[in-house]
Amino acid sequence: MRTTVRLASAISALVSTLLIGSAALPSAVGHSPAHDIDLSKFNAQGVLHDDTARHVLTHPDKVLPGAQIVSEKGVYCSAGWIVDKHGERFVSTAAHCGEEGTRFGIVDRDGYWHEFGQVDQRFYGSGFDRSLIRVTDRERVQSRIPITNLAFGDAASSDYVARAQPTLCVLGQKSGLSCGPYTSTDEFGRVNFSAVAGHGDSGGPVFALDNGTLHPVGLLQGGYADQPVLASQPLNGPLFDDAVIVH
Numbered sequence: 001m002r003t004t005v006r007l008a009s010a011i012s013a014l015v016s017t018l019l020i021g022s023a024a025l026p027s028a029v030g031h032s033p034a035h036d037i038d039l040s041k042f043n044a045q046g047v048l049h050d051d052t053a054r055h056v057l058t059h060p061d062k063v064l065p066g067a068q069i070v071s072e073k074g075v076y077c078s079a080g081w082i083v084d085k086h087g088e089r090f091v092s093t094a095a096h097c098g099e100e101g102t103r104f105g106i107v108d109r110d111g112y113w114h115e116f117g118q119v120d121q122r123f124y125g126s127g128f129d130r131s132l133i134r135v136t137d138r139e140r141v142q143s144r145i146p147i148t149n150l151a152f153g154d155a156a157s158s159d160y161v162a163r164a165q166p167t168l169c170v171l172g173q174k175s176g177l178s179c180g181p182y183t184s185t186d187e188f189g190r191v192n193f194s195a196v197a198g199h200g201d202s203g204g205p206v207f208a209l210d211n212g213t214l215h216p217v218g219l220l221q222g223g224y225a226d227q228p229v230l231a232s233q234p235l236n237g238p239l240f241d242d243a244v245i246v247h
Contacts, residue, residue, distance in 0.1 A: 036148035037177055048169075049196040053146075053176030059109045062142040063091055063116055065205040066171025069133075070113060072103040078172045078204035080219040081235070082143035083132070083243040090132040090243070091117060091141060092219055093203030094233070095124035097131070104133050106140065116140035123238040127188030129221045130233050130240070143246035145171070145205060147214060152247050156208050156215040158189040158234045166208040168193040170220050170230060172201025179209070189234040190221065197223055197230050206232040216245055 037053045053066075057078070060067040067079045069091070080092035091104070098104065100122045105115040120134035135141050145152075161168070162185045169179035180194035191206070201220055208215040218232035235245075 036146045037171075038148050047178065047180035047194055047196065049175070049178045051176040053171065054173065056146045057171065057173045057176065060106055061108070062140055063106055064142045065145040066173065066177075068106065068173035068200070069093065069097075069104050069116075069203075070107050071098045072105070072113075072115075073098070076173070076200045077202050078174075078200065078220070080203045080205050081216055082141060082246045083240075084246055085132075085243045089135040089138060089141065089246070090120070091135060092130065092132055092239075092243075094219060094221060095122045095129045095131040097203055100131075114140060121239050127186075127190065128233070128238060130219060130238070132239055132243075145207075145214070145247060147171075150209070150212060150214045153210070153213040153215045155235050155245060156217050157236065158185050158191055158218075161185065161191050161208060161217060164208075164210070166210050166215075168195065168206060168208055168217060168232070170195055170197060170201065170204050170206045170232070172197055172204035172220060174198045174200035183229055186231075189237070191217055191232045191234065192229050193232070194228055195230050196228075206230075 057067045063079050069079045070076050077093050077097035083090050098119050100119050103115055103118045105113045107113050116137045117133040117135040119131050122131040165182040167179055175197050178195040182193050184192045204220045206218045208217050218234045221231045221233050223230050
């Protein structure tokens with residue numbers, strides 16, 4: 001059964017209360033193909049930031065990678081990769097966006113909240129910040145990432161990214177699209193890169209660009225207080241070892 005409610009103004013105004021941390025620990029931060037984001041003119045020099053992508057990601061008709069998702073408590077985050085596990089569908093995002101059992105939905109342009117699932121699996125701490133929202137309404141979820149003129153390739157491991165050092169991008173409902181150079185990989189396998197993000201972009205999909213191919217890399221965990229660098233949760237280890245990205 002679908003759940004649709006009108007968000008009260010006080011809840012609509014509530015944003016994620018995520019604090020900027022130290023360099024040792026990152027802190028949180030209606031679609032059709034005609035509205036896809038075109039990366040064909042991307043210049044790999046420096047950092048690309050295109051906030052016009054927000055029109056695709058804010059108040060979406062369906063959940064899609066990078067789109068705004070809102071918890072029943074009014075916390076705004078971004079949807080990550082859509083995955084299948086043992087025949088069930090999940091939306092990945094950052095664990096700090098909601099506790100286990102928290103219901104998530106999308107908010108339409110009229111302010112109505114439409115539930116699509118609830119947090120079923122969560123791994124938080126010791127460098128991990130990832131969760132899976134079990135989808136209870138598949139009609140509300142679209143797995144295709146809204147990027148055009150790129151082929152969809154295999155997921156890239158943290159080790160591969162460290163060797164190849166490709167351009168890395170993130171999609172988030174607050175900042176839109178941002179791409180920039182790889183900077184480092186830490187002891188937890190988190191990939192760090194220079195790009196732009198803000199509160200509400202947490203959980204968004206991070207991907208590498210390689211000769212016209214998009215390779216999933218991880219989920220946005222957050223940024224650092226003392227440098228313009230973002231951290232991405234890798235797509236292996238807890239919750240992801242038996243998951244398959246749907247696209």
